[in-house]
Amino acid sequence: MATIGPHNEPAAVHGNGGAAGRARTWEQLAIAEDHEAWLARTRVFLTPIAAPSIMGLFGFLIGTGMLGAWQAGWYGSAVTPLLIWPFAMTAGGILQTIAAIASFRARDGVALAAHTAWGAFWMGWGILQLLTAIRVLPPVLLGSANPSFAIWFIMLTAVTGMAAAGAAAQNLGIFAVLLSLAAGSALTAAGFFAGALVVQQVGGWLFVVSAALALYTAGAMTLEEAYGRTIMPLGMWKRGANVPIKGQPTDPLAYRSGMPGVRVGQ
Numbered sequence: 001m002a003t004i005g006p007h008n009e010p011a012a013v014h015g016n017g018g019a020a021g022r023a024r025t026w027e028q029l030a031i032a033e034d035h036e037a038w039l040a041r042t043r044v045f046l047t048p049i050a051a052p053s054i055m056g057l058f059g060f061l062i063g064t065g066m067l068g069a070w071q072a073g074w075y076g077s078a079v080t081p082l083l084i085w086p087f088a089m090t091a092g093g094i095l096q097t098i099a100a101i102a103s104f105r106a107r108d109g110v111a112l113a114a115h116t117a118w119g120a121f122w123m124g125w126g127i128l129q130l131l132t133a134i135r136v137l138p139p140v141l142l143g144s145a146n147p148s149f150a151i152w153f154i155m156l157t158a159v160t161g162m163a164a165a166g167a168a169a170q171n172l173g174i175f176a177v178l179l180s181l182a183a184g185s186a187l188t189a190a191g192f193f194a195g196a197l198v199v200q201q202v203g204g205w206l207f208v209v210s211a212a213l214a215l216y217t218a219g220a221m222t223l224e225e226a227y228g229r230t231i232m233p234l235g236m237w238k239r240g241a242n243v244p245i246k247g248q249p250t251d252p253l254a255y256r257s258g259m260p261g262v263r264v265g266q
Contacts, residue, residue, distance in 0.1 A: 052099040052103045052115070053099060053115070054225070055099045056115040058215075059091040059093075060091075064211040065212075066088055067084065067207065068184070068204045068206075068210075071201065071204030071207065072207075089126025089127075092119070092125075096119030096122065110163050113159060117159040140192075142201075143196075144195055145194065146192045150192035157185040161178075170236075173235055176217075177210055180213060184210060187200075188203035221234075230244055
C-alpha cells in the first residue's frame with residue numbers, strides 16, 4: 001500500500017512481483033502493471049443519483065390508480081379515459097421512461113425491466129386515447145371482447161412476472177407491487193379475451209392494490225433518502241435494515257465489494 005510523503009509523493013509501495021519491497025515514485029506507479037500500482041492510480045468520479053424508482057413508482061401510482069379505479073367500476077363513465085389520459089400518459093409514461101433510463105446508472109435490472117414495460121404501456125395507451133378522441137379508432141369499452149387489446153396485457157404480464165421474480169431477491173415491497181400488477185394484467189387480458197366485465201373489474205381491483213403498494217414502497221424510499229435510515233420497512237432480506245429509525249437498508253460505501261462509493265441498485 002502506498003504511503004504519502006510530505007509533498008504528497010508516495011514514500012514507499014510494497015508491491016508484488018519484481019517491485020516487491022522497493023520504493024516507487026508516482027511516475028513508476030503510472031506505468032507499472034501490478035495490482036498495487038493499479039490501485040494507486042485508480043480514480044472513481046462519483047455522480048450520485050436518487051433512487052429512480054421513487055419517480056417511477058409515483059408516476060406508476062398516478063396512472064394505474066386512476067385507470068384501475070375506473071376499470072374496477074368505482075367511478076366515471078365510458079368517456080373517463082378521454083379525460084384522464086393526458087395526466088396518466090405524462091406521469092405513467094414519461095416519468096417511468098425517464099426512471100427506466102436512470103435505472104441504467106443505478107444498475108437495477110428489476111427497475112429497468114418494470115419501468116420500461118409500463119412506461120411504454122402508458123405512452124401507448126395515451127396515444128390510443130388520443131386516436132379515439134379524434135375519431136381515428138373506436139373506443140375500447142369495458143365488458144367488450146377485444147383480443148387485440150388483450151395482447152397488450154399478455155406482454156405486460158410476461159415482463160412484469162419476470163421482474164417480480166427478480167424483485168424477490170431484493171425486498172418484499174417491490175415484489176408485492178410487481179406480483180399484484182402481474183396478476184391484474186393477467187386477469188385484464190383474460191377479461192378482454194372473453195369479454196367478461198367481472199373479470200376485467202377484478203383486474204382493476206388488483207391494479208388499485210398494486211398502486212397502493214407502490215405508494216407505500218415509493219414513500220418508504222423517499223423517507224429513507226430524506227432521513228438516511230429506515231422509516232417504513234420494505235421487507236429487506238437483511239433483517240436489521242427493516243428496523244424503523246435504527247435500520248440502514250444499504251451501505252453507501254463498499255470498497256472491497258465494488259467501486260468506492262458506488263452502490264448497486266436502489
